[in-house]
Amino acid sequence: MRWIIFFLLSLLSSPLSAQTTDSTTSKFYKFMPNSAVLQFAGNIGMFSTGIRYVTPNKHWKGSLHYGFVPVRYAADKAIHSITIKGQYSTIHRQYSPTTQVEWLNIGLWHNYSFGRNYFSSLPRHYDDGYYYFPTAVNIGLTLGSELRYQRWGVYYELGTTDKRVINFAKSPKAVSFREIWNFGIGLVYHLKH
């Protein structure tokens, strides 16, 4: 876990130093992420931090997050997880040279939680098919919007998870469609134009 934080911090620190040089064509710049992200909630951590890459046409985004839930909202150990998120940005509008709004971002994420309390493949003391799901892995779907002003951005997302969708599918009357959604909000620092 410490190594993940170290890796992310080193990724963030190198672009900040790259800005002082002629950065637009350096190798560093090419590999530098487009933005750094800090998110609150959204089922990928109480707080999660990550780096994001965007395709040249700005429609596809991929991000990698490290998320953390403190002991207060977890068991005897904090929950550390890693999330890979992919998003497609539609209804993308540039309102001024400095302001841009993505009105609808559709995202899919895969979250893995570390620790012996959770498993991704069924442990050996269970018979085959005893539990049909992994407890360490969760998959989510998000819908959201993002605003960018100069180098900063904010976004919100409405999300759901695979386990909630399954619950809803099996009990559609009791578990209303509204129940399966939750909010996440995030702050973005754009490292590139």
Next chain:
Amino acid sequence: MYFRTHFFVSVAMLFIALLTSCNRNFQFSVLEVKPLDRDINQKAIDRIKQLTPRDTFSFLVFSDTQVAYDELESFVAHVNSTYSMDSIAFMLHGGDFTDYGANFEYNLYYDDAKKLKFPVVGCIGNHDMLSNGRTIFKKLFGPEDFSFNYGDYRFIVFNSNSREVRFDGSLPNLNWLQQEIDKSKENNTIYLSHVAPMTTDFDPALESNFTNILASDKKNRLSIHGHTHSYVLEEPYNDGVQYLTAPALQKKQYVKVTISSKDIQIQQKFY
């Protein structure tokens, strides 16, 4: 220009609305521990203590309600409309409130079950121990092993999900169980635990000790379980101990037990 100002204002309003909206809408993880209540077993027991015990009384048993929230809602409506307050003393849940031991599942159960007009006491199921489920159970329901009394009846409730601890001998806690039986002042004992000793998920190394403890308890009236999802009433060890397995609620079934010092009537119910 105006657009920008208006937009920032509306974005700010949205964030304020989000932040002040129901706390449940901000979820940190599927594995988070944020139950909606605390110690609901003890709260139910406190309500049971307020009752005037009768020599003949009835209680309902339902079990394995995971993922069957539609069935749980109609069960709550059925029980509340069918049984008058003096016809049923309380209800027992045989375990498996959740499928993944997830916080949102525990809370979905709680939202529905709190509408039942009778107190409900529940034991922990194997699914309930997954992920951080054990921690959530301990916060929402209370201790896994406990007992309470109604009149001259002691109900001993405990964790028998041996496979979840890789059959390490800690579940069920037989020392604790024997102590509870020894210190019981009542003349009747009824046991409640999720996994029955007849199933493969009960620790085979503890099976004979466990069944001997129950058989040696001369006050034993019944051992109630869930887990295998079908209604069964049997005496599998030919030792005078009756084992009742409650059906899964998804089948729209439950059990009514009417008991007196001389007689016990167990009925499989449909709704």
